[in-house]
Amino acid sequence: MCFPRSTEEVAAAVRIAALHDRAFVVRGSGTGLAGGATPLADPLVIVMTQMNRILDIDPVEQVAWVEPGVLNLDLSRAVAPLGLHYAPDPSSQHACSIGGNVATNAGGPHCLASGVTSAHVRALEVVLADGSIADLGGLIPDAPGYDLRGVFVGSEGTMGIATAIAVHLTSNPPAVRTLLLDFTSVEAAAAAVSGIIASGILPAALEMMDAQITRAVEDFVGAGFPRDAAAVLLVELDGLPAGVAADVAAVERVGLAEGARTVRVAADDTERELLWKGRKSAFGAIARIAPDYYLHDAVVPRSRLVEVLHRVYEIAAEQRLTVMNVFHAGDGNLHPLIVFDAREPGIWPRVHDAGDAILRACVDAGGVLSGEHGIGIEKRDFMPLIFNPDDLDAQAKVRDSFDPSGRANPDKVLPAGSRCGEAQRIPEGAWI
Amino acid sequence: MDLTDALQSLAETVAAATGPVVGVGSRTQFDAGNPVPTDAIAIAAPCGIVGFEPTDLTVTLGAGTTCAELDAVLAEAGQEVALDPADPAATVGGVLAVGISGRRRLRNGPVRDAVLEVRFATADGRVVKGGGPTVKNVSGYDLPRLLVGSFGTLGLLGQVTLRARARPARTQWGARSGAPGAVLASLVQPSAVLWGGTITTVLLEGHPDDVDRELRAGGLECVSGPAPFPQGPHRGRISVRPSAIEDLGPVLDATGCRWLAEAGVGTVHVAADSPDALAAARAAACSAGGWLLREAGAPELDGFGIELPNVAIMRRLKDAFDPEGKLAPGRLPLISATASR
Numbered sequence: 055m056c057f058p059r060s061t062e063e064v065a066a067a068v069r070i071a072a073l074h075d076r077a078f079v080v081r082g083s084g085t086g087l088a089g090g091a092t093p094l095a096d097p098l099v100i101v102m103t104q105m106n107r108i109l110d111i112d113p114v115e116q117v118a119w120v121e122p123g124v125l126n127l128d129l130s131r132a133v134a135p136l137g138l139h140y141a142p143d144p145s146s147q148h149a150c151s152i153g154g155n156v157a158t159n160a161g162g163p164h165c166l167a168s169g170v171t172s173a174h175v176r177a178l179e180v181v182l183a184d185g186s187i188a189d190l191g192g193l194i195p196d197a198p199g200y201d202l203r204g205v206f207v208g209s210e211g212t213m214g215i216a217t218a219i220a221v222h223l224t225s226n227p228p229a230v231r232t233l234l235l236d237f238t239s240v241e242a243a244a245a246a247v248s249g250i251i252a253s254g255i256l257p258a259a260l261e262m263m264d265a266q267i268t269r270a271v272e273d274f275v276g277a278g279f280p281r282d283a284a285a286v287l288l289v290e291l292d293g294l295p296a297g298v299a300a301d302v303a304a305v306e307r308v309g310l311a312e313g314a315r316t317v318r319v320a321a322d323d324t325e326r327e328l329l330w331k332g333r334k335s336a337f338g339a340i341a342r343i344a345p346d347y348y349l350h351d352a353v354v355p356r357s358r359l360v361e362v363l364h365r366v367y368e369i370a371a372e373q374r375l376t377v378m379n380v381f382h383a384g385d386g387n388l389h390p391l392i393v394f395d396a397r398e399p400g401i402w403p404r405v406h407d408a409g410d411a412i413l414r415a416c417v418d419a420g421g422v423l424s425g426e427h428g429i430g431i432e433k434r435d436f437m438p439l440i441f442n443p444d445d446l447d448a449q450a451k452v453r454d455s456f457d458p459s460g461r462a463n464p465d466k467v468l469p470a471g472s473r474c475g476e477a478q479r480i481p482e483g484a485w486i
Numbered sequence: 487m488d489l490t491d492a493l494q495s496l497a498e499t500v501a502a503a504t505g506p507v508v509g510v511g512s513r514t515q516f517d518a519g520n521p522v523p524t525d526a527i528a529i530a531a532p533c534g535i536v537g538f539e540p541t542d543l544t545v546t547l548g549a550g551t552t553c554a555e556l557d558a559v560l561a562e563a564g565q566e567v568a569l570d571p572a573d574p575a576a577t578v579g580g581v582l583a584v585g586i587s588g589r590r591r592l593r594n595g596p597v598r599d600a601v602l603e604v605r606f607a608t609a610d611g612r613v614v615k616g617g618g619p620t621v622k623n624v625s626g627y628d629l630p631r632l633l634v635g636s637f638g639t640l641g642l643l644g645q646v647t648l649r650a651r652a653r654p655a656r657t658q659w660g661a662r663s664g665a666p667g668a669v670l671a672s673l674v675q676p677s678a679v680l681w682g683g684t685i686t687t688v689l690l691e692g693h694p695d696d697v698d699r700e701l702r703a704g705g706l707e708c709v710s711g712p713a714p715f716p717q718g719p720h721r722g723r724i725s726v727r728p729s730a731i732e733d734l735g736p737v738l739d740a741t742g743c744r745w746l747a748e749a750g751v752g753t754v755h756v757a758a759d760s761p762d763a764l765a766a767a768r769a770a771a772c773s774a775g776g777w778l779l780r781e782a783g784a785p786e787l788d789g790f791g792i793e794l795p796n797v798a799i800m801r802r803l804k805d806a807f808d809p810e811g812k813l814a815p816g817r818l819p820l821i822s823a824t825a826s827r
C-alpha cells in the first residue's frame with residue numbers, strides 16, 4: 055500500500071508494480087458502494103488521500119484544477135466566496151474524493167438539471183498502467199481525436215489513475231426556492247414527479263423519500279417533515295427570479311392536482327438548509343432503525359417509476375425484509391435501501407436475493423444497472439443482463455486500449471468472458 | 487418503429503464490403519475530418535423515430551433521421567434537442583459523427599452530453615450497443631462519448647437515444663456593439679454569445695420577464711436573428727481557450743477570413759475564399775494555443791495543425807475496432823497512419 059504525494063510518485067508506484075508484475079488498485083476515500091476500490095488478486099493499493107491540494111482556481115473561465123484527493127465538499131467551500139460551486143453533490147460529499155467521483159462518474163441530488171460528473175470534468179492528467187503520464191481532454195473545446203476524457207470518466211480505476219482534474223465551476227443561481235410536498239401514497243408522489251417533468255420544468259433537484267425514511271429522518275434531524283406522510287418530495291428550483299417563481303407555482307399546482315396534502319416553500323436559507331440536511335442525513339438516520347443496510351442503485355425510465363417501486367416493496371415483503379426508498383426521483387434513479395441486522399441468522403442470502411430481484415425488476419422495466427455508484431465487483435456479473443457478448447467485447451476493447459497489460463484494477467466492471475477470445479460462446483463473425 | 491432488422495442489415499452491409507466504407511447522411515458536412523477515398527462505399531443509417539416518451543424526455547431514433555425531422559417530432563410535445571446544425575437537413579448521425587455542438591452549447595453543454603445510448607455497426611458486421619436509454623447511467627464504459635466526434639472511424643452509428651428538454655417559453659436574440667467579454671459577464675444564463683468582430687449577438691431563452699431582465703442587464707437591443715455562419719468554399723472550426731477569443735478576432739480579420747466566434751465556449755467558425763487564407767487562420771489559432779479543424783475545401787490543411795495527443799491509445803482503439811482500416815480511411819484523427827494501409 056502506498057500514499058503518493060505527487061504525479062511522479064504515482065507514476066513511480068505504478069512502474070514498481072509493473073516491475074513486479076503486480077496489479078494496482080487506486081483508492082480515493084473508500085466511500086464507493088460497488089467495491090471498485092476493493093483489492094483483488096493481491097495488488098499494490100495506491101491511496102490518493104495525500105494528494106489533496108486545490109491547485110488553481112480561475113474564476114473567469116470558471117475552472118478549478120484539483121488533485122484527486124480533494125474532498126468534494128472542500129472544493130465547493132473553497133470557491134463559495136467567489137459565488138461559485140462544484141455542481142455534482144453526492145450525499146457522501148463531505149467524505150468522497152473528486153478522484154473517486156471522476157472514476158465513478160458520481161451524481162447527486164443537484165445533477166438532475168446540470169448533469170453528473172462527466173458534464174463537469176474538462177481535463178484530466180492521468181497515469182496509465184505503464185507508468186506514462188497522459189493529458190486527456192482540455193480547457194479548449196473539442197480536444198483533437200477520440201474523446202478519451204469522456205471514456206476515462208466512470209472507468210472505476212480500470213484505465214489508469216487520475217492525478218489532476220480540471221472541473222467546471224458553476225455560478226450560484228440568483229434565485230433558489232426549495233419546496234417540500236407531502237403525499238398520502240407513494241403512487242401520488244411518483245405521479246407528481248412525472249407531472250412536474252412532463253410540464254416542462256427541469257428542477258435543479260427532485261428527490262423522493264418514502265414513509266419509513268421520512269420518519270427516520272424526522273426523528274434524527276427534526277426538519278419538520280410530516281411523520282405521517284406516505285412519501286415526500288423535495289423539489290429545488292433555481293435560475294432567474296421570474297422563471298423560478300413561475301416554476302414554484304407550477305410545481306405547487308401539479309403537486310396539489312396529484313393529491314399533495316401540503317406544499318411547504320422554504321422561507322429562507324436556514325429553512326432550505328434544514329430540509330436538505332434532512333435529505334442528506336437519510337443514511338445516517340437509518341442507524342436508528344437497524345444496524346446494517348444494503349443500498350442499491352438502479353435507474354428506470356421515469357414513466358415506469360410507480361410500477362417499479364411497487365415491485366420493490368413486493369420483493370422486500372417476499373423476503374421478509376424492510377426496504378426504504380430515498381432517491382433521485384427526477385431522473386428515475388432508485389436507491390432502494392434494505393435495512394437489516396446482520397446478526398440475524400440466515401439473513402444475508404435473503405438480502406442478496408432481494409437485491410438481485412430488485413435489479414432484475416429495474417432492468418425488466420427498461421432500466422440500467424447503476425445510475426451513479428458504478429459496477430465495480432458488486433454488479434460486474436450482472437452486466438450480461440443489459441449487454442450482450444458483442445457489447446461487452448466492445449467495452450473490453452476500450453479498456454484494453456487504455457491498459458493493454460490488464461494490471462489496472464483487474465476483475466472489475468467487466469465480467470469474466472467479456473473478451474470474445476475468452477468467451478465460451480464465440481459470437482459469429484468474431485475474430486479470434 | 488423498430489429498427490432491429492435495419493441495424494442488422496446495416497452491419498451486414500459493412501461486413502460484406504471488401505473495400506473502404508463510410509457512413510453518409512445528407513452530405514452537409516461530408517468533408518469534415520477529411521474526404522474519404524472516392525471508391526469508398528457510402529452507407530446510410532436507418533431513419534425514423536423509434537421511440538419518443540415525452541414524460542421521460544428521451545427520444546430514440548435512427549441515426550439517418552434529419553435534425554429537422556427530429557425537431558418537428560419533438561416540437562409537437564413542446565420539447566427539443568439543441569443540436570442546431572448550420573443546415574437542418576443534416577442527419578443526427580452526421581452531427582454526432584462530426585461531433586459538432588450547436589451554437590447553444592454555452593448553456594446546454596457539448597453535443598456529447600445529450601447522447602445516452604448508441605447502437606453502431608462494427609467493421610466486422612456486429613451491432614454493438616453502448617450506454618443505456620435512461621437519463622442517468624454509469625453501467626459500463628461510456629461508448630457513446632467515444633463514438634461522438636470519431637468521424638465514423640470506429641463504427642457506423644445506426645441508432646441513438648438522446649436527452650430532450652422542454653422548449654423555452656421565450657427565445658429572443660439581442661445585440662450590442664463591442665466585444666463579448668463584458669456582455670458575457672453581465673448575463674446570468676445566455677444560451678449563446680456570438681461575436682463577429684464588431685457586434686456581439688446574444689441568444690436568451692426562458693421566462694419572458696427574465697429574458698427582458700437579461701436584455702436590460704446586457705444593454706442589448708432585440709434583433710430578429712443571429713449573425714449567419716460564415717460561408718465560403720474553404721471552411722474550418724477553430725478551438726481556443728475562451729479567454730483567447732478577443733485577441734484572436736483582430737488577427738483573424740487580418741487573414742481575410744470571415745469568422746464568427748462562440749464566446750465563452752472557445753469555438754470560432756471560419757470561412758475563406760482561398761486555401762491560403764484558411765491556412766493563415768489555422769496559424770493564428772495555433773499561435774493562440776489552439777488548432778483548426780478543416781471542415782470543407784483547402785485539401786492540404788490536414789489534421790488539426792498541432793500534433794495529435796495520446797496517439798498510442800487512439801491507435802489501439804482504431805486497431806481494436808477496425809483492424810483492417812476499412813472504416814472511413816483517411817478521416818481524422820489518425821490520418822497518416824490509416825492512409826498508409
Ligand SMILES: Cc1cc2nc3c(=O)[nH]c(=O)nc-3n(C[C@H](O)[C@H](O)[C@H](O)COP(=O)(O)OP(=O)(O)OC[C@H]3O[C@@H](n4cnc5c(N)ncnc54)[C@H](O)[C@@H]3O)c2cc1C
Pocket residue numbers: 079080081082083084085086087089090091102122143144145146149150151152153154155156157158159160161162163210211212214215216217337426427430463
Ligand atoms: C452514505 C453514502 C452516500 C453516497 N451517496 C452517493 C451519491 O449521492 N451519489 C453518488 O454518486 N455516490 C454516492 N455514494 C458513493 C460514493 O461516495 C461515490 O461513488 C464516490 O464517488 C466515491 O469516491 P471515493 O473517493 O470514496 O472513491 P473510492 O471508494 O475510494 O473509489 C471508488 C472507485 O474509484 C476509483 N478511484 C478512486 N480514485 C481514483 C483516481 N484518482 N483515479 C482513478 N480511479 C480512482 C477506485 O479504484 C474505485 O474503483 C455514497 C456513498 C455513501 C457511503
